[in-house]
Structure formats: structure tokens, C-alpha cells
Amino acid sequence: MYILVKQLAKSVIALLLMSSCKGEKSTDHTKELQPDSRPNILLIVADDMGYSDFEPFGGEIKTPNLQALANQGLILSNYYTAPTCSPARSMIFSGNDNHIAGMGNMGEVIPFTTNQQNQPGYEGYLNDRVIPFPMLLKDNGYHTYASGKWHLGHEEKQRPFYKGFEETFVLLDGAASHWDDQKKIYEKAHVRYSRNGEITTPPEGFYSTLGYTDKMLEFLDKNKGDGKPFFGYLAFTAPHDPLHVPDEWIDRYQGKYDEGYDKLREKRFKQLKEKGFIDEDIQLVEGLKSIPKWTDFSKDEKRTEAKRMEIYAAMVEYLDLQIGRVIDKLKKDGQYKNTLIIFISDNGANSKFMREYPSSSQAWVDSTFNNAYENLGKKGSGVATGPGWAQASMSPFKFFKTFTSEGGIKAPFIVSGYGVKEKGKINTQALVHGMDIAPTVLELARIEFPNIYSGNEIKPMQGKSITSILKGENNTVRTDHEYLGWELFGHRAIRKGDWKILWINDSLPKPKWELYNIKDDPSESTDISEKYPEKYKELIQDWKIYQEKNGVIIPIYKQ
Numbered sequence: 001m002y003i004l005v006k007q008l009a010k011s012v013i014a015l016l017l018m019s020s021c022k023g024e025k026s027t028d029h030t031k032e033l034q035p036d037s038r039p040n041i042l043l044i045v046a047d048d049m050g051y052s053d054f055e056p057f058g059g060e061i062k063t064p065n066l067q068a069l070a071n072q073g074l075i076l077s078n079y080y081t082a083p084t085c086s087p088a089r090s091m092i093f094s095g096n097d098n099h100i101a102g103m104g105n106m107g108e109v110i111p112f113t114t115n116q117q118n119q120p121g122y123e124g125y126l127n128d129r130v131i132p133f134p135m136l137l138k139d140n141g142y143h144t145y146a147s148g149k150w151h152l153g154h155e156e157k158q159r160p161f162y163k164g165f166e167e168t169f170v171l172l173d174g175a176a177s178h179w180d181d182q183k184k185i186y187e188k189a190h191v192r193y194s195r196n197g198e199i200t201t202p203p204e205g206f207y208s209t210l211g212y213t214d215k216m217l218e219f220l221d222k223n224k225g226d227g228k229p230f231f232g233y234l235a236f237t238a239p240h241d242p243l244h245v246p247d248e249w250i251d252r253y254q255g256k257y258d259e260g261y262d263k264l265r266e267k268r269f270k271q272l273k274e275k276g277f278i279d280e281d282i283q284l285v286e287g288l289k290s291i292p293k294w295t296d297f298s299k300d301e302k303r304t305e306a307k308r309m310e311i312y313a314a315m316v317e318y319l320d321l322q323i324g325r326v327i328d329k330l331k332k333d334g335q336y337k338n339t340l341i342i343f344i345s346d347n348g349a350n351s352k353f354m355r356e357y358p359s360s361s362q363a364w365v366d367s368t369f370n371n372a373y374e375n376l377g378k379k380g381s382g383v384a385t386g387p388g389w390a391q392a393s394m395s396p397f398k399f400f401k402t403f404t405s406e407g408g409i410k411a412p413f414i415v416s417g418y419g420v421k422e423k424g425k426i427n428t429q430a431l432v433h434g435m436d437i438a439p440t441v442l443e444l445a446r447i448e449f450p451n452i453y454s455g456n457e458i459k460p461m462q463g464k465s466i467t468s469i470l471k472g473e474n475n476t477v478r479t480d481h482e483y484l485g486w487e488l489f490g491h492r493a494i495r496k497g498d499w500k501i502l503w504i505n506d507s508l509p510k511p512k513w514e515l516y517n518i519k520d521d522p523s524e525s526t527d528i529s530e531k532y533p534e535k536y537k538e539l540i541q542d543w544k545i546y547q548e549k550n551g552v553i554i555p556i557y558k559q
Helices: 065-073 083-094 133-139 207-223 261-275 298-330 361-369 386-395 434-444 532-550
Strands: 004-010 011-018 039-046 075-076 144-147 167-171 193-195 198-200 231-235 337-346 414-418 425-427 483-488 492-495 499-503 513-519
Touching: 004 361, 039 298, 039 434, 065 298, 065 386, 065 414, 083 133, 083 434, 133 144, 133 207, 144 207, 144 499, 167 207, 167 298, 207 231, 207 298, 207 337, 261 298, 261 386, 298 337, 298 386, 386 434, 492 532, 499 532
Parallel strands: 039 231, 039 337, 075 425, 144 167, 144 231
Antiparallel strands: 004 011, 075 414, 167 193, 193 198, 337 414, 483 492, 492 499, 499 513
């Protein structure tokens, strides 16, 4: 229970008791409270942005505002998330494993299974076994704002307005056109926007990255000067496909990617080594054989491939520009120094073309979008980068989004501002997880996590606060004897210290557990299970514990 004490007058002390279990609020509006000393917290999430795309992580895409945050703060190079967006977001908000929080599988995919429907942890939305930390923040004196992608439930009571946010403008679904035309990304997809719990439509002229930023700025203005701290969740849908950018930005990276994705992957790897993300003695392994070599394309094919990456890069730079607007706003309002800013991507880069989504086809894409070369990136077009560029974006890691390999679950993490002692440092030691964000935020806000909320017994958080890392007191919050676990679509992994076992469900000729030392082999290229049989058995046993603890159900898909 959190007690906020305010000095109101020489002879009067008012105690404002706001229970984190009942959400009780003061009804006395005649007394003016002094400013709350707790920090503002701004969580910025990019959608499907690759590990090495932007400047702080060795990329060539111009991101001066994110680079400034990195220079003034801390980079965590071993930040782990989930293989896709909604499971990742469920862990961020709950501080718990996605199989506990309701996203054991994506809500869109659960109906295609024979064994996950109606099972605990597979509701397809953020369930009542967990409590989203914005609810606790709101109960305890914070303003709470959400602008951007939700993807944690679309029914009324599942929307963010009922999950702790007082002001919201969100896309309830996983992805859509970035423009106001509300085009779907596959035939049976939905496009639903919500404003404070009600279904709405984006305004005329809407472009997602600009529109979400405008809304967040509007929310920040709404209660400015009332002395209460805020939590802002700015969840961009960029650079998720379809690849769209304002017309004047389409040619911003013209010619930049004419050498192709194989060369780009090599350049990114070299830059990561120079910056200290990867040890000097590590060598770049050959890319996936399933991805065509750049030299296999015709001249026209190369031209189209390069154009898609040009648009993607422009989307990332435009995203950075909008982040800069928010930072400028915080500085202008005198809030910057008292704000902790976290920037992450939700998962690895996306390798899928739009024709590969559920219930989609090339015929549907061709009939829905105008993908003539001259129209790429403009309103009405609908393309994605594809696996070659995704592999470059995740250089030097194995695979990309949807997989539990490093390329699917490792993402960029920058933290800057309030309480961050380190300036311009890259922490390569700490294993940090999306589940750690909730306990970190609650510790900074000085809020206790409840066992019961609104009559429901709440699962304890599995994440760990990383405030000691931010303060420079520790380099890590996990010992080499503690494991992290993952499962999605049947793909599985356990990481423990430098060791990792990996199971890729559709690997050929037959899937099995493989063992890697991630420090020595970040690309997961050499299975060493026969060389270290005891470590192999130890991590498989850890997987069994993880599976039982979290109620993991390996999916069986309908034929």
C-alpha cells in the first residue's frame, strides 16, 4: 500500500491514501498538493525494428535523437524479448512470462491449434492472472498515457483504457496500413482503432508515426503543471510492414542499398565489433542457405529489393525524428531531467512477405495494393522487406522474428535520463528481459506489487528490477545459475549464463535440442551438445522446469 504524504499548511497534514489493491482516490479537491517527486517514465517501442538497424547499434540509418539518448545513457546489448509482438508486450506490462499473462500464443494463431484454445494462459489477451503495471501507476497518483499499438485484446474490457491508461489512442490489432485508409495486412485481418475505450477511426491525413506522436504530445499537455508524474507508452507501428513513409521521404536513402543485403550484413557486423558489442575474435558465419544471394537477382529485381530497404530505412529515420519531438517537448516543459526514457524494439526484424501471412496469398496482395515500382512506399502500396534484409537487420544472429534463436528474441535497448548513472556505456554482461521493465518501473515509482487486485489473486512477477544497473551499482541482476526461457509456435530456448539450448520446431531433417555458447558463438552456428553433454542435460532439465512452471502447451496445428 502506498501512502503519499503532503504538507498542506503549518497546522494541517493531509494523508492521501491510495491503495494499489482498490484504486481509492481522494475526493477532496479543495487542497492543493505539492509536486510529486517521483520520476516520469516514457517507454518507446519500435515494431519489428532490427538489432543493428540504427546508429547506436552500428547501423547506417540516421537516428540522431536515439544516438543522443545512448550518449547520455546506457545501452544493454543483451536485452531479450519474445519472438513476436503480442507475447512480448504481455511480458512487458505484466512482468511475467507470456504463457502466464495470456499470450502463450498469438491470439490470431490460437484458433489454428487443436490443443491451446480455452486453456489458461492462452486467452489471446492480457488476462486477469496478471496486473498491468499502468493500473498500479494510475492507482498511485500517476497520469498514464498510451499512444500507438496495443495488440493485447480488442474486446471492450481488454482495451488499454480499462488496463490502467487514462488517455489512449491505439491500434488494437497487430498491424495495418500506416495511413488513414485502414487497409488490412492480410485478408482476414482486422483494423480497429480505439480512443479511451471506444472504437474510432484515424483522422484524415493520418500517418501512424506522426499521428501517434501528436497524440502523445497532446496527452502530455493535458495535465501539465498539476504536479503529478506521468507514464507514457509510445508504441510505434513503424517499421512494421506495409512499408510506408511520407512521399517527401521516399527517396531519402536512394542508392544506399544498391550493394545488396549480403554486403549490408557484413558492414553491420563490422560496426558491431568496432563498437564493442561483439568480441574481436568472432567471425561472421555464412547466412541462411534458404535466402537467395544478392548476385542471383536480375538487375530489375535488385532495383525493387533495394527500394524496399530504402523505404524501411526512411521509416526508421522518420521515427527518430518524432522521438526528437517528444524529447524537445519534455525539455521545453522542464520535465526532461525527471524523466526516465526507455527505447526498445518488440522483437527481431520481420522476414515475411505479406503474401505469407495467415489467410493471405499473392493474388490477394496483387488485388489489394498498387505495388508498381513508382508507387512503393506510398499510400495504397503494400510490401515488406523480406528475409534477406531481415537477416542483415539482425546481423550477425541466426534467423529473425518468430524464432527463439538470437535473431528472433534479441532486441535493442537504450535507457537514459532519471536515475541512469552511466553515460555512453554499453553493458554487454547483463541478461535483461522484457519482464524486467515492470518491476523496474514499480521500484522507481515506489509502488509495492500486490498479491490480490480487485479480488483476483495475482501471479508474482518473474522479472527483476534493473535499477541497480541503472545506478551503476551492478553490471547484472542475474547469476550464471539463473535461466531465461522461451516458447512460441513450438520453437523453444533456454539461456543460462553464456549457454543456450535451442529447438527450432521446423528444422530439418528432424528437430532436436542444440547447445551453443552465445559468447563464443553469437550466431548459433556450431552445436556443441556432444562436446558438453552434462551442460546439455542440465539445460534440458531447466526447460522441463520452465515448461511446467509456466504451463507451456506445445501447439498442435490443425491439418
